[in-house]
Amino acid sequence: MNRIITLDEFIIRGQKQYTDSTGHLTRLLRDIGIAAKIVNREVNKAGLVNILGVAGSDNASGDDVQKLDIFANEVFIDCLKNGGECCGVASEELEEFVVLDPVKNKDAQYVVVMDPLDGSSNIDVNVSVGTIFGIYKRKSDCSGPCEMADFLQTGAELVAAGYVLYGTSTILVYSTGNGVNGFTLDPSIGEFCLSHPDMKIPDAGNYYSVNQGYYLKFDLEMRRYIDQCSDSNLRLRYIGSMVSDLHRIMFQGGIFLYPNTRKYVNGKLRLLYECNPMSFIIEQAGGLAINTKLQRILELPVASLHQRSTIVIGSPDMVKDMKAFIERYSAVEI
Ligand code: AHG
Ligand code: MN
Ligand code: MN
Numbered sequence: 141m142n143r144i145i146t147l148d149e150f151i152i153r154g155q156k157q158y159t160d161s162t163g164h165l166t167r168l169l170r171d172i173g174i175a176a177k178i179v180n181r182e183v184n185k186a187g188l189v190n191i192l193g194v195a196g197s198d199n200a201s202g203d204d205v206q207k208l209d210i211f212a213n214e215v216f217i218d219c220l221k222n223g224g225e226c227c228g229v230a231s232e233e234l235e236e237f238v239v240l241d242p243v244k245n246k247d248a249q250y251v252v253v254m255d256p257l258d259g260s261s262n263i264d265v266n267v268s269v270g271t272i273f274g275i276y277k278r279k280s281d282c283s284g285p286c287e288m289a290d291f292l293q294t295g296a297e298l299v300a301a302g303y304v305l306y307g308t309s310t311i312l313v314y315s316t317g318n319g320v321n322g323f324t325l326d327p328s329i330g331e332f333c334l335s336h337p338d339m340k341i342p343d344a345g346n347y348y349s350v351n352q353g354y355y356l357k358f359d360l361e362m363r364r365y366i367d368q369c370s371d372s373n374l375r376l377r378y379i380g381s382m383v384s385d386l387h388r389i390m391f392q393g394g395i396f397l398y399p400n401t402r403k404y405v406n407g408k409l410r411l412l413y414e415c416n417p418m419s420f421i422i423e424q425a426g427g428l429a430i431n432t433k434l435q436r437i438l439e440l441p442v443a444s445l446h447q448r449s450t451i452v453i454g455s456p457d458m459v460k461d462m463k464a465f466i467e468r469y470s471a472v473e474i
Contacts, residue, residue, distance in 0.1 A: 147173050147312065147323045147332035154316065164225045164249055165275070165299065169314065171223035172252075172273060173332055175216040176304040176312055179256075180325060182211055183269060183306040208263050209233055212256035212271060226250050227278055228286030230445050232413040237445065239285045247282040250275050250299070251290045255413040258303075259381020268307040270383025274417035275300040291445060295416030295438035302421065303383045313339065313387070315424040341427040344457040345393020348374045349385040357401040361469040362432065365462055369395075382409065386418055386453065390425060395454040395462060399432050407431070407450030411442060415449045428459035434466060 145153075148170055155166045213233040217240075220226040224243025231238075232255040242248055255272040262269050277299050278290040302314025310325040312332050322336030348369040355363060370376075377394075379385050385396050398409050409415050419429030419437040429437040432450040440449060452462055 144326075144331075145334040147334070150321065150323070150334055154318075164247075165316070167223055168220070168225040168250055168252075168275060169300065169316075171219045171225070172216070172302070173312060175219035176271060176310075176332075177325065177330065178215045178219070179208075179212045179271060179304070180306055180310045182208060182215075183263075208269075209257040209260050213254075216252075216254055216256050216271070216273075220252055224248060226252050227282075228252075228290060229254065230291045230412060231256055232410055232446075237286070237288070237291055249278055249282060251278050251286050252276075253291060253412045253417070255410065258383045258414065259379065262379070262381055262384075267379065267381070268305060268384040269381055270306060270387075271304040272383060272414055272417050273302055274298050274412070274420065288445075291412065292442045294440065294442060295411075295419055298416065298420045298438075301417035303387075303418065305383050305387050307384065307387075311335070311387070313390075313421065315421050317420075317424065320421055320425045339390060339425050341390050341422060341425040342393030342455055343426075344455045345389065345395075346373075346375055347377050347389060347392060347394030348397070348458075349376070349378050349389065349394060349454075350397040350399075351378055351380075352376060354401045357403070358399050359432070360471060361466050362397075362399045364469055365465050366397075368465065382414055382418060386422065389454045390422070390427075393455040393458070395452065395458040397452050397462075398450060399452075400450050404448065406448045408448060409451055411437075411440060411447045411449040412445060415451050415453075416442075419451070419453060422453050426456060427454055428456045429453035430459060430463065432466070434463050 151166050151169050213231050217229050221240050224246035227248035228251045229238045230253045253274045258272055259269040276293050280287040280290050300316040304312045311322050313322040320339040323332035324335040326333050400407050415437050422429055430452050
């Protein structure tokens, strides 16, 4: 039997490869791993206890908030607070970023951005949900509280990003800019164990993932592209949780699209909490991520915490094909 490598062990090994590494990021990633285990426990209990349902408020982005969203948000913030490596958190669930008080004898050098529960409309029906996170080195001085500028960094400036998929099994996938690795939670020992080392996305695949219910609300060239996917006998899969859809694409290849619609003229997904971290991971696995104006997601300027973006992301050959298609058929100059 192969020796098990736990997430903690893997993170520490990674740290030792860098002689100037101080271990701060290591501790931060471990804190995220702990939060993920707690959220996993609650997600799995969700069918048993009365934690389900809409909490009755809207989140800062205008979506219904479900109770597990709030729970996950609090768990991640608490774990990051206790660890002392993170000086602030911006979350899809919060209007403003949260400043974390310094822990004695620690210089908190990082800020975290997160979508604590992605795909929350799936909770009540036992379908997969996820968590998305991104880690930035702060720009402000360590002697004071974090500032807005610490969060408004481009995706290319991410130090690390990852996601957790609470699915048939729970898996944590992350990258520190040196490839992508996946860890499956072994519930019998309560540890994330390395199960998918050096993940690579296939160059192309047979799946496309888009909310085709909005077909008539997409731009003409996008409708034509979707027609082409269908004409080419690609299989349509759409879970309603970006993490779950992209996790499948990571293994089987494919393309995920959330274009602008009449309701969401800039797209629906949030640049800071969803598009940037997922684009960082997909690019690290060999994929591509652009918006419908064909700009690289990771280079988009971030002007506000809850900024939205359109996104086309996935297998490199398929994203390139889509780009060429739009360049050819777009009615407006791109
Ligand atoms: P969240 O649950 O964090 O609000 O995110 C849901 C997101 C994304 O994960 C998913 O792909 C998309 O919204 C689904 O939106 P539609 O229902 O508009 O397709
Ligand atoms: Mn989301
Ligand atoms: Mn969410």
